[in-house]
Structure formats: C-alpha cells, structure tokens
Amino acid sequence: MTPALRRIQEKVESGERLSFDDGMVLETQADLFLLGEWANMVRERKNGNIAYYNVNEHLNPTNVCVYRCSFCAFRADLKSPKAYVMSDEEILARAAEADNRGCTELHIVGGLHHQKPYEWYLHIIRLIHEAYPRLHLKAYTAVEWDWFQRLTGRPTRDLLAEFRDAGLGSLPGGGAEIFHPDIRAKICEYKATAEDWLRIHREAHELGLRSNATMLYGHIEKPQHRIDHLIRLRELQDETGGFQTFIPLAFHPDNTRMSHLPKASGVTDLRVMAISRLMLDNFPHIKAYWVMLGMKTAQVALSFGADDIDGTVVHEKIYHDAGSDSPQELSVTEIRRLIEEAGRTPVERDTLYHEVVRESTGWRTGRRLALV
Ligand code: V47
Ligand code: SF4
Helix, strand or coil: CCHHHHHHHHHHHHCCCCCHHHHHHHHHHCCHHHHHHHHHHHHHHHHCCEEEEECEEEECCECECCCCCCCCCCCECCCCCCCCECCHHHHHHHHHHHHHCCCCEEEECCCCCCCCCHHHHHHHHHHHHHHCCCCEEEECCHHHHHHHHHHHCCCHHHHHHHHHHHCEEEECCCCCCCCCHHHHHHHCCCCCCHHHHHHHHHHHHHCCCEEEEEEEECCCCCHHHHHHHHHHHHHHHHHHCCEEEEEEEECCCCCCCCCCCCCCCHHHHHHHHHHHHHHCCCCCEEECCHHHHCHHHHHHHCCCCCCEEEECCCCCCHHHHCCCCCCCCCCHHHHHHHHHHCCCEEEEECCCCEEEEEECCEEEEEEECCCC
C-alpha cells in the first residue's frame, strides 16, 4: 500500500473527512477490493446490515423536451412520432394503479414541453395528491424547477413553496449530471447550471423538503470531475443536511448522441459506488439503482458502500429508452430474496426513510429509521 493510501485508511477508520486530493488518490491508486473494504466499513457504520428498498412507480408525463442533452435517449421533438403527452385520465389511471399496488411513492419527472404552461406541472401534482393523498410525490428535478422559473419569471423558492402546499413531498436527484462547467458545456449546454441546481436544492431544504442527488458518470468526464462533483454536494449537505440519498448513475449510450461510447464496466460501477460512499461522509444513504446497474451488480454493490436499491419501479422509461436490459419491475419477493442472498437484512422504507409496515388491510408508516 502506498503511503498516501495508508493515510487514507487511517482517516476512514477514524471517521476523518477525505479531501479532494484523497479522492484523487482513491481514483488513481486504490484497487477495487481496498475501495470495497473501506466503503463497506463506512456503510455498516452508518446503516448496519440493513438494505433498504421501496415500493414505487415512475410517471413521466411527457417526453417532449426543449433541451437536447447529448446523453438523453428519452426526449422527443414536438412533432416526433415518439412524442407523447399524458392526459389527466392517463395520469390518474397511473396513480390509481400505483395506489392499488400498495406503492408508497410516485416518482414524477419528464421533459420540458415547449407549449405546456407552468400551471400544467402544478395541476399534475394537485390532481394526484387530491385523489391519492397517501402517495408520496417525489417530483421534478432541479432542471424542471429552473425551467418553471424561466416560464414564470418567479423565484424558484416561491414555486417550490406553492408546489409543497399542493402536495409535493420531496425532490428527486436528477439533472445534476456532472457539475464541472467543462463537462456540462459539452453534455447539457443550455439547461440549469451547477449553481442553479445546488441553489434549488438549498431552497427546497430550507422549505423543509428533503431531496436526493445524482451523478451521471461513464461518459466524457474524468476522475477529477467526479471528485469535484461529490465535494460540491458534500458542501451543500454541510450547510442544510437536507439530502437523503446519493445515486450514482452510469451512462447508458444506446439511442443517444454519445452512442459511440462504451458502457461503464461492472468494475467502474463498483469503484464509483465505493468512492461516493467514502467521499460523501455526510450523506446517510447511497443507492444502487438496480434499473441502471442491473440487479446482479446492484446486489454486489450492497457490499461496496450502497445501503439502498430503490424500488419495485414500474414504467421506467429514461433507462429503458437508452438500452437498459433490466426488467421493468421486480417483485417485492424477488427484491427481498436478492438482498437476503447478499447477506443483508431487507427493510421496506417510505421516501423519507420511515419503516413501512404491511398489514392485511394495507400499509402504515412505522418508526423513523435512524439517519446517521
Ligand atoms: O438526470 C438520462 C440520467 C437522470 C441517461 O432521486 C441517464 O431517487 C444514464 O435522476 N444513461 C434521471 N443516465 C433519473 C434520476 C433518478 C433515478 C432513480 C432514482 C432517483 C431518485 C433519481 O437519469 C437524469 C440523467 O442524469 N439519464 N439519460 C442515459 N442515457
Ligand atoms: Fe430534456 Fe432531461 Fe433529456 Fe435533458 S435529460 S434532454 S432536460 S428530458
């Protein structure tokens, strides 16, 4: 082991914060097993042997989008044959399906439609919340909030408060991509900047809304851009404490403008997972999103820093349009089996990390699971 790695080992063992330079040493000098051993130590310190999952569905009200992010296979032009916009009836039918299946959460994100007013996005939240108040609505990425500001000329803080009063429960972590401007300028030139993304999450946290954070890796970014991204998130978390979960997202190249790039390997997926756990010392949870990783890698990731594998997930489009060959849905029985086989204890959580108790009459929220 190099002296720099030995020093990092001491820091990990004593719970001391890792610097940007330490992150670069992890990226360039640490082998997979060392990363796994250290990330697992931190994971078990924070979450014991538990692996969380939830029962949720995805709703993407439209795929029409004014932007053209080069990694996106989901978006469509206004007049494209694959363009769609869901009607109120379709949205309500999807929410009814989720409610009937015992989902605790609906994850709502989509494109920025050229002709849809701000009120349409707000109406979707009201419509679902009034019909199915028990469904937690985790809705709209910072990129969408930034778009709503452009549509209305109103500050995002006011918009977030208006949505919260209409039934918004929390914010998903999408749209973060890679914060560094050198990369952002190449993969998503026009949409919300890193500063916008971070400001919107800060405002959400200050309004009492929790949120998640993501990082899109495995395209044109370099290790220094990933470490920079993680440190910016860590700094905001120091300020607000409002982030719940970090989700590293591997780029899927099929049907995108970067389709010439290879898919991230299993080793890269596990390395990024472990380094994220080690750098984000103030994030309670790290999610191995099985839809993106495939269930086999997600299962192994539970020993490389991850303590959550997201949900049963029905109607996922963003990854499936980009070539993911994961199934659309895993049953609770299958998720629990895979977690148990990985030597972990499965615990169903709701979006805000309360335990979910299932009874013959339905589900109820149990105790709040400790956030470390
Ligand atoms: O922001 C888009 C990514 C994100 C591709 O908060 C792609 O719990 C890979 O954020 N290859 C949206 N990634 C998904 C997301 C998410 C997913 C699961 C859980 C949560 C949560 C959030 O998906 C986008 C972008 O970074 N993305 N296209 C692609 N071709
Ligand atoms: Fe639009 Fe989001 Fe796709 Fe970018 S990633 S093109 S903002 S749908």
